Amino acid sequence: MSAVTTPITAPTTTHDGATEHHYLNHSSGFLSWALTLDHKRIGMMYLAGILFAFFLGGVFALAIRIHLWNPNQDPDAAWLTNATYNRVFTLHGAIMVFLFIIPSIPAALGNFLLPIMLGTKDVAFPRLNLGSFYLWITGLIFFAYTLFSTQIDTGWTFYTPYSIEAKSAVEAATLGVFILGFSSIFTGLNFIVTINTMRPPGMSWFKMPLFLWALYATSIIQVLATPVLGITVLLLALERTFGIGIFDPSLNGDPVTFQHFFWFYSHPAVYIMILPAMGIISELMSVHSHKGIFGYRMIAYSSIAIALFGFLVWGHHMFTSGMADVTTIVFSALTFTVSIPSAIKVFNWLGTMYQGTVALNTPMIYALAFIFLFTIGGLTGLFLGALATDMHLHDTYFVVAHFHYVMMGGTLVAFLGGLFHWWPKMTGKMFNDPMGIVSAAIVFVGFNLTFLPQFVLGTRGMPRRYASYVPEFQSLHQLSTVGACILGFGLLVAGLVLLHSLFYGKKAPMNPWGGATLEWECSSPPPHDNFSHPPAVGDPYDFANVEYDGKTGGYYKKKK
Amino acid sequence: MGRCAFQDPISENMTEVAAHTDGHDHGHHDHPSWLAHHFDDAEQQFDSGKLGMWLFLVTEILFFSGMFCAYVLYRNRNPEVFEFCSAFLNEKLGAINTGVLLFSSLTMAWAVRASQLKQHKLLVGMLGATLGCAAIFLGVKSVEYTHKWSLGLLPGRMYVAQMENGYHSDVDYLTPLCIAPAVLTVLFALYYVYSLVIASKFHQRVAGPLLVAGLCFFGGIYLGQFIEGGEHHGDSHGAHADAGHGEHASHDEEHAKEAGSETPAPAEASAASSDTGVALVSTSSGPLHDVAVDPKEAAIPNAEVNNQGMAGLFFSIYYCMTGVHAVHIIGGMLVISWLIVKAAREEFHSKYYGPVDNVGLYWHLVDFIWIYLFPLLYLIT
Amino acid sequence: MADTHSHSHSDHGHADGEFSHPMPVWMLLAVFFALLGLTFLTVFQAQFDLGSLEIVFSLIIASIKAGLVIAFFMHLVWDKPLNAIAIFSSLIFVALFLGFTLMDAQQYNERLIMDPKNEILENSTPKARLIKASE
Incomplete structure (x- = not known):
């Protein structure tokens, strides 16, 4: 209910082709979007914003890869100067982490879907929801400032003491992170309250779609961990402004403390990134296999378990930082516990596909790619969690490849899968499925070509964040660069497929994939208030009554 | 309404199951103005708001936990520094501020009760009292801060206290701090006069508490200065009298009580610290040993901890913790002022008092944090 | 609303739909004076040298105070x-x-x-x- 709305009073509800009343045409004008309190519009604005941030981060990523085509042993002959290279990888990391991955699934897809899947009209605090979007925009502005002034060159982790001495816009970047942190907190807070207090009759905890369980677990982390990031970057900004010395060894401060503070947030933040992705995969696996999810409760509990275990393992980022011996051993041991709930999920997804009617359309191809890539990413994490191997692999390309397999191969691919899956619902338009599959295939090939060589580089000793390397590594680096270009092309194709659908796409049926969750019981796109009456809540993974309707090209739920 | 399923075969399914058919049609027409359209009833709205506020408090606690972590870490590492530096904090002012905050918590809790019982006048009064207490707190805090700044007790790198011949800045920090509150108070006074002129009950009810709060800030300043000044009264000259000695004078006072009661504890601490391999700088040849000029201070065996890095770190933590707390007080004052406006409009009743309750929760959390800050910072012996 | 609207404080005997439960004034005052007393206690105990126990004592007192604030002023006792x-x-x-x-x-x-x-x-x-x- 925005302040400036021009409600279209007589929704023409006809059958094929005619206009129909939904959230996109509910009101028009710039202010009807800028001041909207509708979670769907806020979700769409987030979507546009994070895709912009993703594009920005992607450009920096390509710059890194192109620079590394040559060994750059002579810095004067290199494409980027060493200082520029530092800035480019810092901005790539910071933008991708804080502006793209963390808000990607929860704030864009989650905002759009959570109330609809839950069967409510909106999130609990619509104003706070809009506020957190504008906080995100403010954070973006701070980052844009660092981009156009003296860019930060500290790495996205802002490690002290370098970040205290660095002559770049660290203050602006840290304040940006502080603001983005609060944006993330408010989104999480909103989701927790919505799920707790606004479930309609019949929507018990174990009737909730698994995507909502994943978002709930994510929100717990957002609420509990993000404030610590807030105080950390605030203290860092104060450190630079007033020299308070808490993290500054030259004033008797302790820089290792900064790393503790930072990773107390940033390790759980890894689960902020991956948990919603896992939730998407749970939906995709079940819907596109046309078979009930295998092990619903185990997947639900494992989401919560990952969220809680995620708080116990931050020290594994600091094994070589001068941590105490006992602490390193404790953290190493605890790190392995997180692999258990992750493995439970992977096995349950595979169990879901078994004997299902697997439809190999675009979202499912992305989901299958996710399982492959996430498994590699997860298993290589065990190498890094083991104390002895981490001593060798720390700060090498092995780490880089590992977290790209998890964050990009995991979160981004799942995000794309989810975007294709819910695109007909969000926009009301069907995309070109064969071209979508092509995009998924290119992304998959490009991704592996980019990052598999980096595992090899890492084990051979190529340190991360270096602008130059010994010539022996050149062939692997070039493979990686070629892969990055293919990956970029694949993402471009995916974007074009979605853009094309907006203009030339067929009208989407209510339920194009045959899902049984509540969002498929709304028209595509959904009406302004989602549900005028509390919807009938059933088992979200019961496909017995879902039948194909040749007339609309979609599915419908047969009445019992 | 059921328009979400108009063109598909299951539309009946959507409409027939509506258990709560009442109150869901087209949003608003039976929703009272204070009930947001997406909530079913008052209790759902109240519960949502309250859970949201508790979760916000959770984030606040974790936000402060970073500073508590730094506190625990450095106190554990250098307990003698914390002992030494804590003596610079005026525990009388700390105790008074604790009392003021506790009283404001009482009035806030009472305000919640008043809002539930539709005691509108009492509600405005209680909120006004809370606002006034917050202002007193900030007034006292301003005196504490500026007093320390003039002694050079600054955070980290800026710490300059007790260099060569002692340090005292003649810069008047307090007056600039008072400018904004003074302007606000004048504006509130004008607003109050205006409300009297137009004889608007509503505006009087809003302007009155605001004006009182503005005056309370200066009351707090007076109180702080009275007590801070009283501390130095026994000396021949006050803290602000003499650049060279003023600062010693104040330290005399503050350390006298400490030195009298417990000399052995710091000695133990220093022994313990050298055991753990932390070698503090010896001041016997350094420029800092003039700390021990005064015989009374010589009784403090750990005067040497007053080198910049160590003591500065304590004051960094002190300023960060109390500063962030003060920012929360200011934020609380803003929302309480907003509540006063709503209360003056008599908006609250037993089904809609969520805003008062939630701001109350926030205010009690600010009190909660101070309850820990007071002994941890002021009462280290 | 079956599970989301359970009246956890229905033992207070409110009518249906009534969810406010004003605290009695005597209770507010009692809590306040208890808090004040504990503040005096903590200032008082700081005069004595209790060695390493001092921090324990002051934290115990602070926690009791914090508990009183949370339980009564924030009415967590009656809350969900x-x-x-x-x-x-x-x-x-x-x-x-x-x-x-x-x-x-x-x-x-x-x-x-x-x-x-x-x-x-x-x-x-x-x-x-x-x-x-x-x-």
Whole structure:
């Protein structure tokens, strides 16, 4: 209910082709979007914003890869100067982490879907929801400032003491992170309250779609961990402004403390990134296999378990930082516990596909790619969690490849899968499925070509964040660069497929994939208030009554 | 309404199951103005708001936990520094501020009760009292801060206290701090006069508490200065009298009580610290040993901890913790002022008092944090 | 609304739809004076040297005060259990954060040598150098 709305009073509800009343045409004008309190519009604005941030981060990523085509042993002959290279990888990391991955699934897809899947009209605090979007925009502005002034060159982790001495816009970047942190907190807070207090009759905890369980677990982390990031970057900004010395060894401060503070947030933040992705995969696996999810409760509990275990393992980022011996051993041991709930999920997804009617359309191809890539990413994490191997692999390309397999191969691919899956619902338009599959295939090939060589580089000793390397590594680096270009092309194709659908796409049926969750019981796109009456809540993974309707090209739920 | 399923075969399914058919049609027409359209009833709205506020408090606690972590870490590492530096904090002012905050918590809790019982006048009064207490707190805090700044007790790198011949800045920090509150108070006074002129009950009810709060800030300043000044009264000259000695004078006072009661504890601490391999700088040849000029201070065996890095770190933590707390007080004052406006409009009743309750929760959390800050910072012996 | 609207405080005998429960004034005042008394106690106990127990005592008193504020002023006693779970879980996570960080710092404390002596003599800005004793 925005302040400036021009409600279209007589929704023409006809059958094929005619206009129909939904959230996109509910009101028009710039202010009807800028001041909207509708979670769907806020979700769409987030979507546009994070895709912009993703594009920005992607450009920096390509710059890194192109620079590394040559060994750059002579810095004067290199494409980027060493200082520029530092800035480019810092901005790539910071933008991708804080502006793209963390808000990607929860704030864009989650905002759009959570109330609809839950069967409510909106999130609990619509104003706070809009506020957190504008906080995100403010954070973006701070980052844009660092981009156009003296860019930060500290790495996205802002490690002290370098970040205290660095002559770049660290203050602006840290304040940006502080603001983005609060944006993330408010989104999480909103989701927790919505799920707790606004479930309609019949929507018990174990009737909730698994995507909502994943978002709930994510929100717990957002609420509990993000404030610590807030105080950390605030203290860092104060450190630079007033020299308070808490993290500054030259004033008797302790820089290792900064790393503790930072990773107390940033390790759980890894689960902020991956948990919603896992939730998407749970939906995709079940819907596109046309078979009930295998092990619903185990997947639900494992989401919560990952969220809680995620708080116990931050020290594994600091094994070589001068941590105490006992602490390193404790953290190493605890790190392995997180692999258990992750493995439970992977096995349950595979169990879901078994004997299902697997439809190999675009979202499912992305989901299958996710399982492959996430498994590699997860298993290589065990190498890094083991104390002895981490001593060798720390700060090498092995780490880089590992977290790209998890964050990009995991979160981004799942995000794309989810975007294709819910695109007909969000926009009301069907995309070109064969071209979508092509995009998924290119992304998959490009991704592996980019990052598999980096595992090899890492084990051979190529340190991360270096602008130059010994010539022996050149062939692997070039493979990686070629892969990055293919990956970029694949993402471009995916974007074009979605853009094309907006203009030339067929009208989407209510339920194009045959899902049984509540969002498929709304028209595509959904009406302004989602549900005028509390919807009938059933088992979200019961496909017995879902039948194909040749007339609309979609599915419908047969009445019992 | 059921328009979400108009063109598909299951539309009946959507409409027939509506258990709560009442109150869901087209949003608003039976929703009272204070009930947001997406909530079913008052209790759902109240519960949502309250859970949201508790979760916000959770984030606040974790936000402060970073500073508590730094506190625990450095106190554990250098307990003698914390002992030494804590003596610079005026525990009388700390105790008074604790009392003021506790009283404001009482009035806030009472305000919640008043809002539930539709005691509108009492509600405005209680909120006004809370606002006034917050202002007193900030007034006292301003005196504490500026007093320390003039002694050079600054955070980290800026710490300059007790260099060569002692340090005292003649810069008047307090007056600039008072400018904004003074302007606000004048504006509130004008607003109050205006409300009297137009004889608007509503505006009087809003302007009155605001004006009182503005005056309370200066009351707090007076109180702080009275007590801070009283501390130095026994000396021949006050803290602000003499650049060279003023600062010693104040330290005399503050350390006298400490030195009298417990000399052995710091000695133990220093022994313990050298055991753990932390070698503090010896001041016997350094420029800092003039700390021990005064015989009374010589009784403090750990005067040497007053080198910049160590003591500065304590004051960094002190300023960060109390500063962030003060920012929360200011934020609380803003929302309480907003509540006063709503209360003056008599908006609250037993089904809609969520805003008062939630701001109350926030205010009690600010009190909660101070309850820990007071002994941890002021009462280290 | 079956499970979301359970009246956890229905034992207070409110009519249906009534969810406010004003606290009696005597209770507010009693809590306030208890808090005030505990403040005097904590200032009073700070006069005595209790050695390492001092911090324990003052923290116990502070926790009692905090408990009174949370239980009564914030009426958690009558509140939905979820809110209590939220606030206590936050304390658990704070303990986790502090515990691990402190455990680590205590261990490597021994490897830290803070020796700002030379720097003070040179430029009177103290510096601490981190020297690993093990090396």
